[in-house]
Amino acid sequence: MTDPDAVTSETGPILVVDFGAQYAQLIARRVREAHVYSEIVSHTITAAEVTARQPAGIIFSGGPKSVHVEGAPVIDPAVYDLGVPVLGICYGAQLIAQQLPGGVVANTGSGEYGRTEMTVTAPDAVLFGGGQPELQQVWMSHFDSISVPPDGFAITSSTPGAPVAGMEHVERKIHAVQYHPEVVHTPHGQAVLEHFLYDVCGCPPAWVMSSVIDTQVDLIRKQVGGAKVICALSGGVDSAVAAALVHKAIGPQLTCVFVDTGLMRLGEGEQVVETFQRHQGIELIHVRAADRYFERLEGITDPEDKRKAIGELFIRIFEDVSGGIEDAKFLVQGTLYPDVIESGTASAAKIKSHHNVGGLPEDMQFDLVEPLRSLFKDEVRKVGTELGLPDEIVWRQPFPGPGLGVRIIGEVTPDKVAILQRADAIVREEIRAAGLEREIWQAFAVLPDIRSVGVMGDERTYGYPAIIRAVTSEDAMTADWARLPYDLLERMSSRIINEVDGINRVAYDVTSKPPGTIEWE
Ligand code: XMP
DSSP states (O other): OOOGGGGOOSSOOEEEEESSOTTHHHHHHHHHHTTOOEEEEETTOOHHHHHHHOOSEEEEOOOSSOTTSTTOOOOOGGGGGSOOOEEEETHHHHHHHHHSTTOEEEOOSOOEEEEEEEEESOTTSTTTTTOSOSEEEEEEEESSEEEEOOTTOEEEEEETTEEEEEEEETTTTEEEESSOTTSTTSTTHHHHHHIIIIIISOOOSOOOHHHHHHHHHHHHHHHHTTOEEEEEOOSSHHHHHHHHHHHHHHGGGEEEEEEEOSOSOTTHHHHHHIIIIIISOOEEEEEEOHHHHHHHHTTOOOHHHHHHHHHHHHHHHHHHHHHTSTTEEEEEOOOOHHHHHHHTOOSOOOOOTTOTTTOOOTTOOOEEEOTTTTOOHHHHHHHHHHTTOOHHHHTOOOOOTTGGGGTBOSOOOHHHHHHHHHHHHHHHHHHHHTTOTTTOSEEEEEBOSOOEEEEETTEEEEEEEEEEEEEEOSSSSSBEEOOOOHHHHHHHHHHHHHHSTTEEEEEEOOOOBTTSOSSOO
């Protein structure tokens, strides 16, 4: 595995200490948006572990608990004496007040939630940089408040419910804000973070995607040496960017395997071949497996049985092909940073079943190359663009591993796939033409296993309906049906019925998730 720590170049990383808030990831992203590399760490980190990572600074996140509750998370107090700059946010600010001598955190009974007006009492405070309005809006979410700052700290701002909304100890480089500078509802919040990063920690805004690429290229070369590397391409953005990055590092030592299941969207198989083989010059084994998939799926109607059949066949084909590549010792995976945070470990792992290209088995003996494991999705997209991948791949919507197999209800046949591919292409074309592509999380068509009567010209028809599904979402955990304009729905409907033989009716799915799921199976 590549070493995410080594992504940093001129200074060490900013460590974002997670006290259990939903804001830790957001803080890490805001720091990266300021072009400084950040990583999330647990609050159980010791001072010695902090020192070993040589951070340029530490940010304590907010947290859901009160510092007074038994078992509330704390940080090793020796961290304050390391000389590493500290910024405490919300719970993090209160923890500083509680752990350092002289500070008092009180339950005043006057918590603040949401937009709050703050008065800057020390405009020259380091985090305000002399340039912030005296009265400003900030986002608050707290019930306890710091009532007395620790010894040697100066108060820098206050609100009606928080007499110490900001405090600093310039010599010790310890700063704290009760409010949330990382959220958009605090308009001057990003400037506060930047003053901490640039002025207190001394980090230059040097972490840019081109430097990420250069660092990863070096790391990949060191990791794999002269060995052969394989990569299963799914057509999705993560495996595509990972493959392009590894190819930049080791060129012909990389072989990509693209299993064309026949269950991809219209033209997608050709586009993968076009992009990777012809344009990027990557050695690509294109397995045309549609016939095998249709044969395997014959008669299967249960959604889970379909998924299993599609997954197993993928593994069999991938094993056959990879077994034929001599000296292949490494497998590229498009694992992203949120997966690493969720699994709670940054250590190397053998292949796991939640693999994003079809669930490869655990006993496959490859070491993993995971060049994206320190990046968020939006950063992966930037790397992809920088590496010259086309927008159609970089901005591709999420697409399930089993493909159209789980968007055709009932038995999957070549005829139904052909019908669905054309209806689905119209949905996506119209979304693009309406300029909604980046607002919509996923937009696609589903083919149910029913038919209905219609009339076209003077003829009776008996055809399938196409169901349009379009959702907005942040992370696919929850989703809402997209409020598409009626004229857009009408265009989709009339084009699908006129252009796709076999479809005589169009319906729009108005179900959110939960209670529905995004996909139909
Ligand atoms: P659901 O339907 O559970 O989907 O709301 C959430 C997100 O995951 C995608 N999805 C899959 N992706 N293999 C995948 O790689 C699958 O079997 C699968 N099922 C759903 C779905 O497209 C959505 O983005």
